[in-house]
Amino acid sequence: MDQELVAASSAGVNPIRSGAEYIESLRGRRLTVYLMGELVDEPVDHPMIRPSINAVARTYDLANEEPALASVVSPLTGADVNRFLHISTSSSDLVMQNKMQRRLGQLTGTCFQRCVGMDALNSLHSVTYDLDRRYGTHYHARFKHFLTRIQAMNLVIGGAMTDVKGDRSRSPSQQSDPDLFLHVVRRTPEGVVVRGAKAHQTGCINSHWLIVMPTMRLEATDKDYAIVGAIPVDATGVTYIYGRQSCDTRSIDGGDVDAGNAQFAGQEAMIIFDDVFIPNEHIFLDGEVEFASTLVERFTCYHRRSYVCKTGVGDVLIGAAATIADYNGVERASHIRDKLVEMTHLNETIYGTGIAASHQGTEMKSGAFLPDEMLANVCKHHVTRLPYEIGRLAQDLAGGLMVTLPSERELRHEKIGPIIEKYLKGRPEIATEDRIRILRLVENMTLGRNAVGYLTESMHGAGSPQAQRIQIARSMQTDFKKDLAKALAGVSSTTQAEIVNDLSTYMARVFAPLRN
Ligand SMILES: Cc1cc2nc3c(=O)[nH]c(=O)nc-3n(C[C@H](O)[C@H](O)[C@H](O)COP(=O)(O)OP(=O)(O)OC[C@H]3O[C@@H](n4cnc5c(N)ncnc54)[C@H](O)[C@@H]3O)c2cc1C
Numbered sequence: 001m002d003q004e005l006v007a008a009s010s011a012g013v014n015p016i017r018s019g020a021e022y023i024e025s026l027r028g029r030r031l032t033v034y035l036m037g038e039l040v041d042e043p044v045d046h047p048m049i050r051p052s053i054n055a056v057a058r059t060y061d062l063a064n065e066e067p068a069l070a071s072v073v074s075p076l077t078g079a080d081v082n083r084f085l086h087i088s089t090s091s092s093d094l095v096m097q098n099k100m101q102r103r104l105g106q107l108t109g110t111c112f113q114r115c116v117g118m119d120a121l122n123s124l125h126s127v128t129y130d131l132d133r134r135y136g137t138h139y140h141a142r143f144k145h146f147l148t149r150i151q152a153m154n155l156v157i158g159g160a161m162t163d164v165k166g167d168r169s170r171s172p173s174q175q176s177d178p179d180l181f182l183h184v185v186r187r188t189p190e191g192v193v194v195r196g197a198k199a200h201q202t203g204c205i206n207s208h209w210l211i212v213m214p215t216m217r218l219e220a221t222d223k224d225y226a227i228v229g230a231i232p233v234d235a236t237g238v239t240y241i242y243g244r245q246s247c248d249t250r251s252i253d254g255g256d257v258d259a260g261n262a263q264f265a266g267q268e269a270m271i272i273f274d275d276v277f278i279p280n281e282h283i284f285l286d287g288e289v290e291f292a293s294t295l296v297e298r299f300t301c302y303h304r305r306s307y308v309c310k311t312g313v314g315d316v317l318i319g320a321a322a323t324i325a326d327y328n329g330v331e332r333a334s335h336i337r338d339k340l341v342e343m344t345h346l347n348e349t350i351y352g353t354g355i356a357a358s359h360q361g362t363e364m365k366s367g368a369f370l371p372d373e374m375l376a377n378v379c380k381h382h383v384t385r386l387p388y389e390i391g392r393l394a395q396d397l398a399g400g401l402m403v404t405l406p407s408e409r410e411l412r413h414e415k416i417g418p419i420i421e422k423y424l425k426g427r428p429e430i431a432t433e434d435r436i437r438i439l440r441l442v443e444n445m446t447l448g449r450n451a452v453g454y455l456t457e458s459m460h461g462a463g464s465p466q467a468q469r470i471q472i473a474r475s476m477q478t479d480f481k482k483d484l485a486k487a488l489a490g491v492s493s494t495t496q497a498e499i500v501n502d503l504s505t506y507m508a509r510v511f512a513p514l515r516n
Pocket of ligand 1: 268400
């Protein structure tokens with residue numbers, strides 16, 4: 001076995017052959033992991049982390065249970081390797097990746113955390129090759145050597161691309177704090193030292209190695225940010241700050257009902273790289289700024305009338321989305337403004353149908369007025385859909401941080417708090433805590449406790465969507481509409497005047513004279 005690689009990754013001395021062996025390979029690594037304001041002693045045994053480890057373990061077991069689906073003969077080792085570590089060399093390979101992904105989704109019902117790594121490996125294969133051809137460098141051979149060893153040991157790779165990014169309107173070298181994108185701070189003959197932070201990192205604590213990559217197109221002034229390298233998960237200087245997921249503490253409440261899926265879960269954490277050394281043999285791009293975009297491009301791919309109440313809630317959500325765009329420094333971007341216009345358009349569509357239902361109310365014999373039945377049902381039917389789209393757009397504007405933020409305990413933590421303050425900064429003049437508060441509000445309204453009212457209650461309150469469709473079908477006067485069409489097309493002898501005289505039910509309300 002490759003003792004150097006084993007030592008560097010703290011995995012066992014033999015290749016990992018099963019999910020159980022994979023779980024054992026993660027023990028005793030002495031990672032620095034903060035969760036809910038405390039250092040985690042052994043992530044493998046933590047009840048909030050373990051379901052995510054179980055999901056990765058399933059990728060190993062599937063390779064044994066269905067080898068044709070989840071393993072493949074590697075041209076690098078000549079042996080069977082897990083498909084997540086294989087470089088696709090045919091469209092069939094790519095198709096088989098998708099089939100394996102679909103199956104694992106069926107088996108775990110969650111994110112099994114290995115796709116970013118797989119996609120990073122596949123994109124780096126061609127990027128390092130093209131780099132060498134352009135510059136006469138030797139990245140491709142290095143990369144293949146690294147991958148061969150990873151395949152032989154059957155390890156998990158995490159793909160660390162997304163930087164914390166600070167003010168989104170500024171490039172890496174224009175940020176008020178240079179560490180808001182991972183960059184090289186020192187060079188030695190043996191390698192480079194990097195500093196920065198990567199956000200939303202899927203399965204990073206469950207991996208053996210991380211591959212850090214630039215997150216966006218870079219300019220000549222961003223040369224030190226153009227760095228791709230492999231880092232063992234337990235490298236000196238690496239700290240993990242675990243993300244909170246909505247309802248995550250249900251896994252420590254006892255029982256296995258309320259968690260919904262007690263066995264499997266995803267995992268995201270923020271990774272702090274505090275002067276981490278990468279030796280030359282694990283560097284796959286260094287300074288070739290124009291290849292950053294090549295890498296990124298190759299890597300990358302929503303109550304009837306009274307439910308107008310939801311438009312008030314929607315106003316708050318639109319305000320939160322506009323605020324986070326402001327805090328991120330992107331408020332003037334045309335697509336951000338357009339999404340705010342779209343959110344407002346959808347919100348006012350609910351209001352418009354609701355207020356029209358009331359406006360077109362009819363007097364009952366008691367003297368009381370009844371809202372228009374058709375329009376009230378159309379309003380509620382919109383409510384079963386449009387808040388979801390408004391929420392989707394709010395999540396779009398919020399960014400992924402709303403679901404991967406560390407807890408308030410980390411924010412208040414003596415040691416980790418200042419790191420959170422530094423790395424979760426958006427526009428420099430905005431307090432990090434204010435940015436976090438708005439992101440938590442969007443999370444609360446679209447995924448947390450108040451999503452109960454804004455989303456699921458909108459779906460089912462005052463009747464589930466089908467109840468409105470039945471009412472709409474009853475009032476939609478299709479025969480009247482057919483007659484209109486037939487008269488104009490000349491296939492009927494009924495005149496327009498005769499049809500107009502036949503107005504009834506909903507159409508009678510539509511054309512009723514307005515009363516002052
Ligand atoms: C659950 C989850 C798992 C993830 N796993 C991984 C992982 O394993 N590895 C990894 O590297 N990344 C991972 N990501 C990160 C993912 O790629 C990012 O969330 C995504 O790229 C968006 O970045 P952001 O979250 O920083 O949002 P932001 O960049 O803050 O975007 C918020 C909004 O601002 C807009 N915006 C941003 N910048 C600009 C600009 N300059 N001009 C105009 N508009 C702009 C965006 O279009 C969006 O509408 C994960 C994310 C999530 C939510």
